[in-house]
Amino acid sequence: MNLGFLASHGGSAAKHLVAACHAGTLNATPLALVSNNSRSPALAWAREAGLQTAHLSSAKHPDPATLDHAILAFLTTAGVDTLVLSGYMRELGPQVLTHYAGRIINIHPSLLPRHGGRGMYGDRVHEAVLTAGDTESGASVHLVTQGIDEGPVLAQTRVPVLPGDTLDTLKARVQAVEGDLMLRALQDLARG
Structure with a gap:
């Protein structure tokens, strides 16, 4: 697999996957990262890791079709x-x-749907999980389709919601499992 990433901020899951590629844990080659945020930390670490990078946003391409084309052209x-x-x-x-139909994956910080x-x-x-009184949360990796978070779930990891949890404590617990979950999902995708 030749991997491309889209990130708006830190891109922690992408960073985890790039490290896994370099360590030989994931049989893939990380090639490129696009961010819609010119100040995204992901752009900086991706450049340092040797990936091709681009800032492509509606600020540069106000027409959505033009932006879509620019992202596709850069990635291909x-x-x-x-x-x-x-x-x-x-x-x-x-x-x-x-x-990229069938070859786009996303991680979502809940147990989809x-x-x-x-x-x-x-x-x-995380606020919705706490407000609902859920006893567990987690992360889901899913295929990206036209509907938001509607693609088939490829993998999930569950974490408990503990008494006294705050947004920050729950968020930290979920984020702690996201990198390995994404890695596992990509390894499965690579195997077919």
């Missing part, structure tokens, strides 16, 4: 055949979705 020119979303906070356009869908990202998900 880099040789990417599998796309990983690592905290990417934008919807993908139809060109990218079609070109619970607490997924439009507007459910980041801290909002």
